[in-house]
Amino acid sequence: MTVGTDGRRAKGERRRRALVDATLRVIGRDGVAAVSHRNIAREAGVPAASIGYYFDSIDDLLVATLLDGVEALVADMDRMTREVTSNERWPAVVAESLAEMLDAKRERTIAEYELYLLAARRPALRPAARRWIEVASGYVNGGEGGDPDAIRAAFATIDGLLMQGLIADRPPTAAELTPALKYVLQPVDYLRGAGIIP
CATH class of the missing domain: 1.10.10.60 (Homeodomain-like)
Structure with missing residues (x-):
């Protein structure tokens, strides 16, 4: 060449x-x-x-833009995986990432969620819109996976926190996001620490 x-x-x-x-x-x-x-x-x-x-088309450009978000997610997940030295750290580290998405990276997050929702109307975008869940799922338990319902609940919580954060009068801080993430990422430890289970 x-x-x-x-x-x-x-x-x-x-x-x-x-x-x-x-x-x-x-x-x-x-x-x-x-x-x-x-x-x-x-x-x-x-x-x-x-x-x-x-x-080839505007939809093709939109798919590429959605997949670019997946590449950014991969880089972020790789960074978080290097940072986390114990499972107890995951909620705080994920919260820090979400807080950044809602503040410093707000415009990009809004754009990605608009595309995500557009996929409901445009089937051509749906595989790309679902790709982030597939990629993120690959990081659960060091790639070993876990209970599908628990994983679904965790990602639904992340989506919900981001959507709520985008419409809030001010972006939530990592400290404010951590408790909800602790609850879905470490429910047994969370409940035990709260004195609800022995």
């Missing part, structure tokens, strides 16, 4: 990345209804026709 080919591939990846990032910004700022070839191209600083070169 020539250097020229490598250069074109790298430029293509940068252009594709710019389009996905622009899509996240447009959705986070103006909502998913604002996604169009013209708006995304303007946000990315590229010709509108170039979108069709990298993505």
Whole structure:
């Protein structure tokens, strides 16, 4: 492979990345209804026709944007896995991540949830929208998994905390998020500590 080919591939990846990032910004700022070839191209600083070169349709671009969120999740889960040295630390570490999503990364979180909800109306987006649960589930118990109902409850709680946090007057802190996460991630330890079970 020539250097020229490598250069074109790298430029293509940068252009594709710019389009996905622009899509996240447009959705986070103006909502998913604002996604169009013209708006995304303007946000990315590229010709509108170039979108069709990298993505077959707007839905294809939206799927790529959802999957980009999964890549971010993988990086975050890898980081958390390195940080957590005992199971008792998981609720606090997850709470810190959620607090960041609701504050410093708020616009991105809003965009990802708009896409997540759009998947209810657009079947083409559903596999990508469900992918985050599949990926996150792969980290449970060091990849060994666990009780499916407990895992579902944990991820439903995370979704709920994020949705509630997005509509709150101020983003909740990690300290405020930790108790609910402790309850679903470590129910037996939590109840024992509260004196409810021996």
